[in-house]
Amino acid sequence: xxxxxxxxxxxxxxxxxxxxxxxxxxxxxxxxxxxxxxxxxxxxxxxxxxxxxxxxxxxxxxxxxxxxxxxxxxxxxxxxxxxxxxxxxxxxxxxxxxxxxxxxxxxxxxxxxxxxxxxxxxxxxxxxxxxxxxxxxxxxxxxxxxxxxxxxxxxxxxxxxxxxxxxxxxxxxxxxxxxxxxxxxxxxxxxxxxxxxxxxxxxxxxxxxxxxxxxxxxxxxxxxxxxxxxxxxxxxxxxxxxxxxxxxxxxxxxxxxxxxxxxxxxxxxxxxxxxxxxxxxxxxxxxxxxxxxxxxxxxxxxxxxxxxxxxxxxxxxxxxxxxxxxxxxxxxxxxxxxxxxxxxxxxxxxxxxxxxxxxxxxxxxxxxxxxxxxxxxxxxxxxxxxxxxxxxxxxxxxxxxxxxxxxxxxxxxx
Amino acid sequence: xxxxxxxxxxxxxxxxxxxxxxxxxxxxxxxxxxxxxxxxxxxxxxxxxxxxxxxxxxxxxxxxxxxxxxxxxxxxxxxxxxxxxxxxxxxxxxxxxxxxxxxxxxxxxxxxxxxxxxxxxxxxxxxxxxxxxxxxxxxxxxxxxxxxxxxxxxxxxxxxxxxxxxxxxxxxxxxxxxxxxxxxxxxxxxxxxxxxxxxxxxxxxxxxxxxxxxxxxxxxxxxxxxxxxxxxxxxxxxxxxxxxxxxxxxxxxxxxxxxxxxxxxxxxxxxxxxxxxxxxxxxxxxxxxxxxxxxxxxxxxxxxxxxxxxxxxxxxxxxxxxxxxxxxxxxxxxxxxxxxxxxxxxxxxxxxxxxxxxxxxxxxxxxxxxxxxxxxxxxxxxxxxxxxxxxxxxxxxxxxxxxxxxxxxxxxxx
Numbered sequence: 001x002x003x004x005x006x007x008x009x010x011x012x013x014x015x016x017x018x019x020x021x022x023x024x025x026x027x028x029x030x031x032x033x034x035x036x037x038x039x040x041x042x043x044x045x046x047x048x049x050x051x052x053x054x055x056x057x058x059x060x061x062x063x064x065x066x067x068x069x070x071x072x073x074x075x076x077x078x079x080x081x082x083x084x085x086x087x088x089x090x091x092x093x094x095x096x097x098x099x100x101x102x103x104x105x106x107x108x109x110x111x112x113x114x115x116x117x118x119x120x121x122x123x124x125x126x127x128x129x130x131x132x133x134x135x136x137x138x139x140x141x142x143x144x145x146x147x148x149x150x151x152x153x154x155x156x157x158x159x160x161x162x163x164x165x166x167x168x169x170x171x172x173x174x175x176x177x178x179x180x181x182x183x184x185x186x187x188x189x190x191x192x193x194x195x196x197x198x199x200x201x202x203x204x205x206x207x208x209x210x211x212x213x214x215x216x217x218x219x220x221x222x223x224x225x226x227x228x229x230x231x232x233x234x235x236x237x238x239x240x241x242x243x244x245x246x247x248x249x250x251x252x253x254x255x256x257x258x259x260x261x262x263x264x265x266x267x268x269x270x271x272x273x274x275x276x277x278x279x280x281x282x283x284x285x286x287x288x289x290x291x292x293x294x295x296x297x298x299x300x301x302x303x304x305x306x307x308x309x310x311x312x313x314x315x316x317x318x319x320x321x322x323x324x325x326x327x328x329x330x331x332x333x334x335x336x337x338x339x340x341x342x343x344x345x346x347x348x349x350x351x352x353x354x355x356x357x358x359x360x361x362x363x364x365x366x367x368x369x370x371x372x373x374x375x376x377x378x379x380x381x382x383x384x385x386x387x388x389x390x391x392x393x394x395x396x397x398x399x400x401x402x403x404x405x406x407x408x409x410x411x412x413x414x
Numbered sequence: 415x416x417x418x419x420x421x422x423x424x425x426x427x428x429x430x431x432x433x434x435x436x437x438x439x440x441x442x443x444x445x446x447x448x449x450x451x452x453x454x455x456x457x458x459x460x461x462x463x464x465x466x467x468x469x470x471x472x473x474x475x476x477x478x479x480x481x482x483x484x485x486x487x488x489x490x491x492x493x494x495x496x497x498x499x500x501x502x503x504x505x506x507x508x509x510x511x512x513x514x515x516x517x518x519x520x521x522x523x524x525x526x527x528x529x530x531x532x533x534x535x536x537x538x539x540x541x542x543x544x545x546x547x548x549x550x551x552x553x554x555x556x557x558x559x560x561x562x563x564x565x566x567x568x569x570x571x572x573x574x575x576x577x578x579x580x581x582x583x584x585x586x587x588x589x590x591x592x593x594x595x596x597x598x599x600x601x602x603x604x605x606x607x608x609x610x611x612x613x614x615x616x617x618x619x620x621x622x623x624x625x626x627x628x629x630x631x632x633x634x635x636x637x638x639x640x641x642x643x644x645x646x647x648x649x650x651x652x653x654x655x656x657x658x659x660x661x662x663x664x665x666x667x668x669x670x671x672x673x674x675x676x677x678x679x680x681x682x683x684x685x686x687x688x689x690x691x692x693x694x695x696x697x698x699x700x701x702x703x704x705x706x707x708x709x710x711x712x713x714x715x716x717x718x719x720x721x722x723x724x725x726x727x728x729x730x731x732x733x734x735x736x737x738x739x740x741x742x743x744x745x746x747x748x749x750x751x752x753x754x755x756x757x758x759x760x761x762x763x764x765x766x767x768x769x770x771x772x773x774x775x776x777x778x779x780x781x782x783x784x785x786x787x788x789x790x791x792x793x794x795x796x797x798x799x800x801x802x803x804x805x806x807x808x809x810x811x812x813x814x815x816x817x818x819x820x821x822x823x824x825x826x827x828x
Contacts, residue, residue: 009475010475010476010477011474011475011476011664011665012477012480013480013542013661013664021538021539021540022540023538023540060425061423061424061425062424062425063424063426066426066427075499077519078492081568082568085489085519085521086519086520086521086523086679086813086814086817086818087520087677087679087818088521088679088681088814088817088818090679091679091680091681091817092681096679097679097680097681098678098679098680098697098698098701099678099679100527100530100676100677100678100679101520101677101679101818102518102520102527102530102531102677103518103519103520104516104517104518104519105491105499105500105517105518105519106500106501106515106516106517107499107500107502109500113514113516116514116516117516117531117534117535119538120531120534120535120538120540121531121534121538123538123539123540124435124437124533124534124535124537124538125435125537126435126436126437126534126537128427154495154496247427250425250427251425262514263501263514263515263516264512264513264514265500265501265502265504265505265510265511265512265513265514265515266505266511266512267502267505267506267511283512284512287512399500400500400502403500403502403505404500404501404502
C-alpha cells in the first residue's frame with residue numbers, strides 16, 4: 001500500500017521507550033461450563049447455550065442478574081437459521097435483558113477473540129462481571145447445507161478443484177514430509193494420542209481409543225490426510241465468566257488468571273500464495289504467540305507452559321503448531337509426539353481434552369471450550385484426563401486458513 | 415429464568431457504593447473518513463474500505479504502520495460473498511498485516527458496537543492507536559438475493575405475511591397516531607427535513623429536496639409508511655481512528671473525545687410481543703441512552719446535546735427516538751419536528767447528514783458514518799450542513815428491530 005498524505009505532515013509518536021500496558025493478571029476466570037460436543041440433534045442452539053451457561057453460573061456461584069455485559073461467539077449464523085447474528089441470540093435463551101451483548105465472528109478464532117475483548121472490557125474498568133459464550137450448530141445440517149458445500153457452490157476455481165480445508169492442510173503435510181523426511185506415522189501418533197485423551201473426557205464426541213494402523217488404513221480425504229486425520233463436524237457450546245482479579249476470590253477461591261491474550265490477522269484469501277509462506281507453519285500463530293508470551297512474561301515456552309489446547313483441525317496442524325508456538329525447534333514437531341512428550345503423562349501434555357480431533361470444531365465454540373479445558377486442568381478438576389502439576393496453560397486457535405490466530409495464556413490465581 | 419445452584423451458596427458482591435469506572439474523556443477520535451453512500455456499483459467491498467480508511471489516515475496525519483489493532487463491522491457477510499466474516503476482510507484490501515482485527519456483527523448496532531469495543535481496548539491500555547471500519551454492500555444485489563427476500567424465504571409465518579421491517583415499524587406508527595391523535599404529516603416533515611439536510615451533504619445518496627405532498631402521495635410500502643418514509647438500500651463504508659486522550663493532540667489538535675458509549679440488548683425475536691411493549695418506543699434505546707448519559711454526566715439531554723445523528727430507518731422511528739433519547743416528553747416527539755426544533759437551524763438539529771433517510775443504511779457502516787458526521791460537526795468542518803455552536807453530539811443506532819440499541823456521546827477535545 002502506497003500512502004500519499006497531501007495535506008499536512010505524517011505524525012509519528014516518540015513513546016520514549018514507553019511500554020504499553022499488559023493485560024497480565026488483571027482479569028480472572030471464576031466459572032466455566034461446557035455442553036457435550038457432538039451430534040446434539042436433540043438440542044437447539046439456545047438449548048446448548050443454556051446448558052453451558054448454567055454450568056458456568058453454578059461454577060462461579062453467581063446469580064444471572066449479576067452479569068453486567070456479555071459476548072457471543074458464533075462464526076456462521078447463516079448456517080443456523082440466522083441464530084448468532086447479534087447479541088439477541090444470547091439474550092433470548094438466557095432471558096438476559098438490558099445488558100450489552102457484543103457478537104463476534106472471526107472464523108476459527110471467534111471464541112478466543114470474544115474472550116480477548118471481554119478481558120479488555122474488564123481491564124478498561126467499565127464492567128466487573130462478563131459472560132462469554134461460544135456456540136455453533138454445524139452437525140445438525142444436511143451435507144447440501146454444510147459449510148463445505150456452500151463454499152464449493154460459490155464456484156471458486158480452487159475450492160471447486162478440492163482446495164477446501166483438507167486440501168489446503170494436505171499441502172502443508174506433503175511439504176513437511178518432504179522437508180523433514182518423515183511420513184504419515186507421525187500424523188497417526190497425533191490421532192492416537194488425542195483419541196486416548198478424548199476417551200477419558202465425558203464431554204468429548206469421539207471416545208474410542210484407536211491404533212496407528214486404524215489411522216493409516218482409513219480412507220483418504222486429501223492425500224496424505226485420511227479420515228482419521230480430520231476433525232469431525234459437531235455441535236457444541238461453552239461458557240466462561242470473567243471478573244477483575246480483585247473480585248475473583250469472593251466467587252471462587254480456585255480462580256484462574258489471564259496472563260496474556262492475543263490475536264493476529266495476517267491476510268486474506270491469497271495468504272497461501274504469499275511469498276513468505278513455506279507451507280511448514282503459520283505466521284499468524286507465530287505472531288500471536290510472540291505477543292501473548294511477551295504479555296505473560298514467558299521466555300521459554302517449552303519449560304514454562306505446562307499444558308496446552310492447540311488447534312488440531314488436522315493432525316498435521318498440531319505438529320506445525322508445536323513449532324509455531326516455540327514448544328520445539330522448527331522441524332522437530334514430529335519428534336515431540338514420537339517421543340511421547342505431548343502425551344497426557346509427558347513433559348508438555350497437548351490437547352488433554354482430545355482436541356478438535358475428538359471434540360470436533362463447532363467454530364464459534366472451540367476457543368471457549370479450550371479455555372474450559374485449561375481452567376479445569378489448572379484447577380485440578382479434569383478427572384481421568386488430569387495432567388500433573390499444571391500451573392501455566394495455553395490455548396491456541398487458527399483459522400482462515402492461517403489468516404487468523406489467537407493465543408491465550410492462563411495461570412493459577414493466587 | 416429460574417436458577418438452582420445445587421453446590422454452594424450464591425455470592426453477591428457488596429461494592430459499598432463503589433462506582434464502576436467510566437469511559438468519559440479517556441478516548442479520542444483523531445481521524446475520520448467516509449465513502450459516498452449509494453449505488454456504489456463501481457466499487458467492491460474492499461474498494462470502499464480503502465476509500466474511507468485512506469481519508470481517515472490523511473485526516474489523522476498517520477502512517478498505516480502505526481495502526482496497532484483494528485475492528486471491522488459488517489452485519490451480513492453472506493450477502494457479500496462472505497466478505498466481512500473475519501478481520502481478514504479488512505487486512506487484505508489495506509495490506510494491514512500482523513495486527514489483531516476483531517470483526518463484530520450485531521445487526522444495526524454493529525458499527526457503534528465496534529467503536530464501543532475499540533474504545534474499551536484503548537481504555538484498557540493495551541493499544542494506543544486503533545482503526546474502526548464499518549462497511550456493507552447491500553445495494554449491489556438483485557432483489558432475489560436481498561436481505562428481505564432471504565428473510566421471507568425462511569418461511570417465518572409472520573415475515574411471509576408482511577412483518578418485515580416496514581411492516582413492524584408501521585405498527586408503531588399506527589399506534590402512535592392513535593395514542594397522540596396525530597397523522598402522517600408529522601412523518602412527512604421528518605422526510606422533508608432529512609432530504610433538505612441530505613441535499614447539502616456531498617456524500618449522501620439522495621440529494622433531492624422534497625415537499626410534504628411528495629411524501630404523502632408516494633405509494634404505500636406498509637400503511638401508514640410510504641416509499642418516502644423508508645430508508646433506501648445503499649452501499650457504503652466509514653472509518654474512525656481512535657487513540658488515548660493524552661496522545662490525541664500530537665496527531666490532530668481538533669480532536670474529539672468520547673464522553674460515553676453504550677449498548678443495550680433487550681431480547682430476541684419475540685420482543686415485539688413482550689408485555690411491556692406499548693408500540694410507542696424502544697426499551698433498548700431508553701436503556702442505552704440512560705447508560706451513555708450517566709457515563710457522560712449528562713442530566714438534561716435536550717439542553718446539553720447540541721446535535722445528533724439518530725436511527726431514522728423509517729420516519730416514525732426518528733420521532734420515537736426523540737422521546738426515547740429524552741429530547742422531549744413522551745408523546746411530544748412529533749411536535750419537535752412540527753416546530754422546527756430539530757431542523758438544521760433549530761435548537762437541536764437532528765440528522766444533519768440527511769440520516770438513514772438519504773444516506774441509506776448499509777448496516778455495518780451506519781454507526782461509523784454517524785460518528786463521522788458528528789465529528790465533522792464538532793470540528794466545524796461540515797460545510798453547507800454545518801450546525802451552529804455544537805460542543806456535544808450524540809449518535810444512536812437501533813436494530814433487531816428494537817432488540818439492540820447503541821448510543822455514543824462525543825464532545826470537543828481540549
